[in-house]
Amino acid sequence: MLKQLTLKNVGPAPFMELHFSDRLNLLTGDNGLGKTFLLDAAWWALTRSWPAEVNTKLSSGMMAKPHGEKWERAVIEFSFATNSGPVQGEFHFDHKHQDWNGKYCVPFSGLVFYALANGSMALWDPNRTSLHRPNMVWNGWDPHHRPPAYVFNSEEIWNGLHDSSGKRLCNGLLADWAGWQKEHGATIKALANILSTLAPSADEGMTIGDLSRISLTDVRDIPTLKMPYGQEVPVLYASSAIRRILSLCYLLVWAWQEHSHACKLLGEPMAKRFVFLIDEIEAHLHPKWQRSIIRSLLHMANEVAVLFPGVQVQFIITTHTPLVLASMEPFFDAVQDKWFDIDLLADKDGTFLVQLSEQPFIRRGDASNWLTSKAFDLQSGCSLEAEEALAEASALLSRESVTIAEARGMEEKLRMVLGDTDPFWVRWRFILEKKGLLS
Numbered sequence: 001m002l003k004q005l006t007l008k009n010v011g012p013a014p015f016m017e018l019h020f021s022d023r024l025n026l027l028t029g030d031n032g033l034g035k036t037f038l039l040d041a042a043w044w045a046l047t048r049s050w051p052a053e054v055n056t057k058l059s060s061g062m063m064a065k066p067h068g069e070k071w072e073r074a075v076i077e078f079s080f081a082t083n084s085g086p087v088q089g090e091f092h093f094d095h096k097h098q099d100w101n102g103k104y105c106v107p108f109s110g111l112v113f114y115a116l117a118n119g120s121m122a123l124w125d126p127n128r129t130s131l132h133r134p135n136m137v138w139n140g141w142d143p144h145h146r147p148p149a150y151v152f153n154s155e156e157i158w159n160g161l162h163d164s165s166g167k168r169l170c171n172g173l174l175a176d177w178a179g180w181q182k183e184h185g186a187t188i189k190a191l192a193n194i195l196s197t198l199a200p201s202a203d204e205g206m207t208i209g210d211l212s213r214i215s216l217t218d219v220r221d222i223p224t225l226k227m228p229y230g231q232e233v234p235v236l237y238a239s240s241a242i243r244r245i246l247s248l249c250y251l252l253v254w255a256w257q258e259h260s261h262a263c264k265l266l267g268e269p270m271a272k273r274f275v276f277l278i279d280e281i282e283a284h285l286h287p288k289w290q291r292s293i294i295r296s297l298l299h300m301a302n303e304v305a306v307l308f309p310g311v312q313v314q315f316i317i318t319t320h321t322p323l324v325l326a327s328m329e330p331f332f333d334a335v336q337d338k339w340f341d342i343d344l345l346a347d348k349d350g351t352f353l354v355q356l357s358e359q360p361f362i363r364r365g366d367a368s369n370w371l372t373s374k375a376f377d378l379q380s381g382c383s384l385e386a387e388e389a390l391a392e393a394s395a396l397l398s399r400e401s402v403t404i405a406e407a408r409g410m411e412e413k414l415r416m417v418l419g420d421t422d423p424f425w426v427r428w429r430f431i432l433e434k435k436g437l438l439s
Contacts, residue, residue: 046275049148
């Protein structure tokens with residue numbers, strides 16, 4: 001598993017360091033402070049490739065580079081566990097060759113799955129991919145020219161992936177799913193089990209329906225899902241949320257199938273480690289699904305263990321929503337889980353500095369309480385207008401002298417932004433009564 005990642009003079013801060021837990025790692029922070037960047041760097045540390053270099057169709061996952069002349073020597077350090085023991089790596093940025101150079105080290109001996117926020121996905125399999133990069137100190141290279149990773153944009157997940165020469169690397173979700181379903185074998189059963197695990201609720205399960213044709217001019221057999229309202233809907237018509245979950249489930253099962261074949265050809269054992277990197281886990285999900293997705297992923301780890309017996313699963317996830325943090329409360333274990341937060345802090349001279357820190361996980365009991373926590377740094381969970389009105393009303397109540405006209409005007413403003421059951425009304429009426437302003 002990925003144990004440690006240290007970035008010096010690269011990214012949004014001069015120094016960032018993470019010591020990961022073995023099970024669940026959650027990253028929070030405002031937009032633009034480096035959450036996705038850290039996932040890109042974690043992927044690179046494990047695979048030694050940048051997603052957008054492997055697949056130039058991607059609009060994210062670019063190579064990390066030092067920013068500006070003020071940065072000194074840029075370094076990426078990391079450590080991870082392998083079958084032969086712990087491995088450490090240190091790479092520095094070579095300005096002349098515009099690449100990261102360092103000593104070749106033993107590759108990560110497990111699978112790495114990266115779900116990008118824009119719907120793209122990437123997969124590293126030590127038995128099917130190559131660590132070769134031209135500027136590394138290297139003891140040879142792969143004579144079979146294996147791809148450095150399998151990197152899909154959202155369209156390629158569904159319709160197939162090809163390398164730069166046109167060679168087909170993956171058939172895609174539509175073709176593979178239909179083929180698996182016609183075989184009635186273990187692969188379609190594995191897909192059905194994982195889909196069921198990641199469903200938003202027991203009442204809204206993701207059950208595989210019959211294959212279907214959607215057009216007289218389209219000869220493909222299209223997979224369908226049985227919807228709660230009784231219809232079997234072709235997956236091409238699925239919502240953005242369901243399409244992302246389907247993509248994740250499909251690539252996981254595809255990775256298991258292809259890894260199994262590779263192990264048999266190479267005479268190697270199945271992988272014992274699996275790292276999931278998931279950016280914006282809540283992307284497109286309804287709040288009800290956001291509230292269950294962490295639980296579902298932990299249950300999915302059990303299904304992965306069925307496919308890869310004895311496997312250890314590690315999650316590194318970013319999120320913007322308090323529902324995800326609130327949903328973690330029943331499952332968070334300080335021994336095997338961690339929460340990291342990235343903040344923008346003002347220095348003494350008025351400049352701003354990005355700071356990454358591990359945070360103690362405190363159970364807050366409600367998503368609205370997480371909004372005002374270190375994770376999101378909001379003053380309240382209400383609208384900006386309500387927040388401003390509450391501050392103005394509090395200032396008014398603290399004054400010694402308040403006129404009836406002022407109190408009525410403030411109450412009218414509060415009624416425009418607060419609900420009738422807002423707890424502030426109790427304080428408002430209590431103090432007005434003490435001041436003799438209630439008519």
